[in-house]
Amino acid sequence: MTALAANDVSLSWYEASARQRIDALVDAGSFAEFIGPEMREISPHLAIFDLPEQFDDGIVIGRGRLDGSPVLVAAQEGRFMGGAFGEVHGAKLTGILRAARALKQDMVILFDTGGVRLQEANAGELAIAEIMRAVVEARRAGVNVVGLIGGRAGCYGGGSLIAGTCSRLIISEQGRLSVSGPEVIETNKGIEEFDSRDRALVWRTMGGKHRYLFGGADIFVDDEVLAFRQAAIDALKVRRRWDPAVLKAEQKRLERRLQRFGEAKDAVEIWQTLGLDAPTEIPALPTDAFLRAAGKRENADDAR
Amino acid sequence: MEKLSFRLTATRSAGGTRAQAIVGVVASGNLEVLLERASPADTCTIDIATAAHGFGAVWDAVVRDFVARRSAGGLRISINDGGARPDTVALRLAQGIRKIEEPER
Numbered sequence: 434m435t436a437l438a439a440n441d442v443s444l445s446w447y448e449a450s451a452r453q454r455i456d457a458l459v460d461a462g463s464f465a466e467f468i469g470p471e472m473r474e475i476s477p478h479l480a481i482f483d484l485p486e487q488f489d490d491g492i493v494i495g496r497g498r499l500d501g502s503p504v505l506v507a508a509q510e511g512r513f514m515g516g517a518f519g520e521v522h523g524a525k526l527t528g529i530l531r532a533a534r535a536l537k538q539d540m541v542i543l544f545d546t547g548g549v550r551l552q553e554a555n556a557g558e559l560a561i562a563e564i565m566r567a568v569v570e571a572r573r574a575g576v577n578v579v580g581l582i583g584g585r586a587g588c589y590g591g592g593s594l595i596a597g598t599c600s601r602l603i604i605s606e607q608g609r610l611s612v613s614g615p616e617v618i619e620t621n622k623g624i625e626e627f628d629s630r631d632r633a634l635v636w637r638t639m640g641g642k643h644r645y646l647f648g649g650a651d652i653f654v655d656d657e658v659l660a661f662r663q664a665a666i667d668a669l670k671v672r673r674r675w676d677p678a679v680l681k682a683e684q685k686r687l688e689r690r691l692q693r694f695g696e697a698k699d700a701v702e703i704w705q706t707l708g709l710d711a712p713t714e715i716p717a718l719p720t721d722a723f724l725r726a727a728g729k730r731e732n733a734d735d736a737r
Numbered sequence: 738m739e740k741l742s743f744r745l746t747a748t749r750s751a752g753g754t755r756a757q758a759i760v761g762v763v764a765s766g767n768l769e770v771l772l773e774r775a776s777p778a779d780t781c782t783i784d785i786a787t788a789a790h791g792f793g794a795v796w797d798a799v800v801r802d803f804v805a806r807r808s809a810g811g812l813r814i815s816i817n818d819g820g821a822r823p824d825t826v827a828l829r830l831a832q833g834i835r836k837i838e839e840p841e842r
Contacts, residue, residue, distance in 0.1 A: 450762060462842035470759045470771050483738060485788045485819050487763040488771055512764040 444658045446583040447607040451493050451508035454543050457658035458581075458665065459497030459506065466495040468525060476519045478553040487513045490521040494529045496538075500666045504541060505533045511545030511586030518591055519550040523560020530567035530578070539577040539669050542599065547614065548590015561591030568598040572675040577601070579668045581661050582608035582650065587639070589614045600673040603664045604641040604650035605657075606720075611639040637700040637716055642723060646704060646715075648690070648731030655720050690731060707731070741785040741793055743800050750778040750810030753838035760832045768818040768826060770833040775813035787818035799823050803830045812837070 444457055455464055468474050470488035479486050491513035496505050507526050509516040518526075526542070533540040549557035568578050580599040582588045587609030588596050596602055596610060604610060613621075615629035628634060637643055645653040652668060654660040697703045704712035708729045718726060751774070761769040776782050783800050803809065807830070814833070821829070 452759075469757075470769075471757050471773060480738070483788075485738065485763045485786065485817050487769055487817055488759070488815070510762055512762045512767070 445656050446581075446605060446658050446661055447585060447656050449658060450512070451491075451510040451543065451545065454658060454661075455493060455495070455497070455506055455508050458541070458543070458662050459499055459504065460501065464495055464497040464506070466493060467529065468494065474521050474525075476521050476550075476553065478519065478556070482552050484552065490519060490525070491516060492522045492525050494525050499541070499662075499669065502539070502669070504539050504669070505529050505536075506541050506543070508543035509545040509584070509586075509592075511547075511584040514550055515547035516545040516584065516586040516592075517547050517550035518557040518560050519553040520556035520560065522550070523557060523564060527560065527563045527567050530564060530571050533576050533578070534567070534571040534574045537574065537576060539579070540571065541579045541581060541665055541669075542595070543581045543584070544588040544592050544596060545584030545586045546588060546590070546592035547586050548592055558591065561594060564595050565598050568595060569675070572598075572600055572673070575672065577669050577671075577673060579603065579665055581665060582610055583641070583654075583656055583661065584608070587611070587614075600675070601652065601668040601671075602644075602650040603652040603654055603661060603668060604644055605654050605661070606636075606641045607656050608641040608644075608650075609635070609639040610641075610644045610649055615639070633716065642715060643700045643703075646707065646709070646727055646730045647694075648686075653720070653724060653727070686731075738786045738788065739790045739793075741787070741796050743781075743783040743785075743797070745781050745783070745801065745804045745809075747779055747781045747804050747808070747810030747812075749808035751808050751812050751834060751837055753840070755837050755839065755841055758833055758836035758839075760836055761829045763817045763819045765819050766821055766825065768816055768821040768829055770829045771815045772833045772837045773813045773815075774811055774837075776811055778811045781809040781812050781814065783814045783816065785816040785818060787816075787820070789818070789820040795823055796826075799826050800830075803827060807831060807834045808838075809834065 475486040491510045494507045577600045580596045580602045583605035593612050615635045618627040619629040644650040652664045654664045694703045757773045759771045
């Protein structure tokens with residue numbers, strides 16, 4: 434595809450809405466939505482709690498082109514109920530992942546979620562399991578499933594489990610990736626374990642820089658829609674294996690990682706153990722300098 | 738949820754050819770507005786579901802002002818509201834008209 438098809442908007446990924454992110458990610462004018470807001474496939478549960486509904490249930494799915502190649506897209510809207518997974522929200526993502534497998538088309542998931550929606554928790558938990566299965570089945574069929582993380586809600590709870598099954602993860606400094614969120618850890622383990630109001634602690638523990646250094650994410654980009662677009666194009670060019678040998682190697686790597694860093698009390702100690710120069714300076718580094726400093730980072734190989 | 742419905746006569750019909758447009762998000766102090774071409778050309782219908790009860794008179798004033806000022810004829814507008822202020826509602830409605838009138842690519 435020629436440069437004419439590319440978007441040239443400068444926009445913060447963190448600030449953008451789900452629909453703005455899709456428009457800027459795929460080739461200009463190429464996106465066609467499935468089950469759009471006019472279908473009014475809303476949550477069957479929220480009315481019971483007298484809570485407001487959204488016509489797309491907080492997720493936009495459809496197809497588009499990325500640098501000329503067909504791609505399926507799902508984008509969560511983190512501002513609606515924290516981008517949380519409910520029954521319809523989850524079913525839309527499951528459905529498009531199954532389509533990715535059937536059509537043998539690559540897929541990008543724009544995560545922006547706090548996890549399962551508490552008002553429809555059973556349906557949400559089931560959806561997480563179905564989605565993970567659908568990701569794995571798509572990958573077994575040779576489809577790439579790339580996750581993009583850099584939204585306001587981060588990627589927490591069940592969303593982080595799904596992210597763990599993706600073939601590649603792209604993350605920005607603003608992106609956060611963790612199973613339990615800061616408030617959840619503080620509530621369960623106490624403020625001595627984790628002070629959720631300590632923003633610096635939250636970011637150096639769950640933020641994009643640490644996840645990249647620790648092998649939890651594969652590609653680190655600026656908080657910029659075009660940076661995410663270019664990284665997604667690059668990530669989809671490489672086919673990632675997914676078989677028992679890869680999983681066994683990943684299991685070994687994770688065991689080694691736990692032995693190596695298990696005693697660390699803080700992310701800075703992990704960066705020190707990794708052998709990074711000036712580990713305390715990592716949070717303040719701009720992207721270029723950070724990527725140069727990150728040469729000795731952990732690598733997630735093909736299992737991610 | 739409080740549900741409100743308005744059916745207003747519009748002097749000007751919406752331009753452009755897009756079948757629909759959506760703006761905004763359902764969050765605290767925010768709302769989503771879905772615009773579809775469905776009503777007769779001289780009519781604008783607006784259906785609202787709002788989390789803030791008892792503001793029917795304010796909604797009435799805002800949507801009447803909107804239909805009087807903008808080209809809203811021929812539109813069926815559906816709103817999910819998370820307790821947005823009247824000025825936010827007016828801006829979102831104006832943004833919706835702008836969006837549905839955008840040339841198609």
